[in-house]
Amino acid sequence: MLNFLYHYFDDLTGPFRNLSDLEPEEAERVLNDIRVNKKGFASKRSADYLAIRRSLEETARELFILKGGKPVRNYPHYMTVGECPWLLEWFEKGKQLCIPIKDFDPCSISFTYGDLFPTMRYQDGKKYRGQVYTLDEVNEIINEFGLPQEWNSFGNNGPERYIEVQVWDDKPLSRWLLN
Numbered sequence: 563m564l565n566f567l568y569h570y571f572d573d574l575t576g577p578f579r580n581l582s583d584l585e586p587e588e589a590e591r592v593l594n595d596i597r598v599n600k601k602g603f604a605s606k607r608s609a610d611y612l613a614i615r616r617s618l619e620e621t622a623r624e625l626f627i628l629k630g631g632k633p634v635r636n637y638p639h640y641m642t643v644g645e646c647p648w649l650l651e652w653f654e655k656g657k658q659l660c661i662p663i664k665d666f667d668p669c670s671i672s673f674t675y676g677d678l679f680p681t682m683r684y685q686d687g688k689k690y691r692g693q694v695y696t697l698d699e700v701n702e703i704i705n706e707f708g709l710p711q712e713w714n715s716f717g718n719n720g721p722e723r724y725i726e727v728q729v730w731d732d733k734p735l736s737r738w739l740l741n
Contacts, residue, residue: 564701566660567641567671567727572653577738581612582619582637618682622728625694626672633730634670643673643700643725644709659738663697670731673700676710676722684721700725 571577581589589612619637626633641661642649650656674681675690684691695703703725710722717723732739 564643564663564697564704567643567663567666567729568645569639569641569659569661570646570649570652571657571659573655573657574653577657577659578639578735580637580639582616586612586616614679618678619728621682622672622674622678622694623730626696626728626730629672629694629696629699630669631672631696631730632667632669633672635730635732638672638728638730639732639735641727641729642711643704643727644711646711646724648715649724661734665734666729667731667734668697670729670734671697672728672730673697673703674726674728675700675703675707676720676724677726678728680721681726686720690722694728 569577571579581592584592616637622638623633623636645658645660647658650658673695674693675695681690682692690703690707709725711724714720714723729735
């Protein structure tokens, strides 16, 4: 059973800062600044990253709704199931938040087995590719496959290194959100 969700962020900008919340032009400007200044992992993202990201987020939202999800946000905030200390290295001043899963309405969180990008884009026949899971469903997937960070912490066994959580409501995060 899942007890906590984790969020990794740069202490210089704060938690739950989301490119998808920005207008496309502003998001591209922010991402370009990250690239120019070589600020962590995000500086290596491709020129079409934002367009692909928005498309994948829309797909994840639609799939979640089909399973009974009730997203409030158009685009999610991101967390992980279980700790992934290596994600701290993505940021200049990496920090981790740990929030009890009981703080979230199950109808406002979806899950992918792996990061949204490879989960939705890799075509290798694994049953979790192209799938979005509810809280009940993700427990079944964890029982079947385990946590990726336990069997693939270095990424040698494929692109899945954690279970990603898409948070579709600001309410449980309100104390950390900057206005």
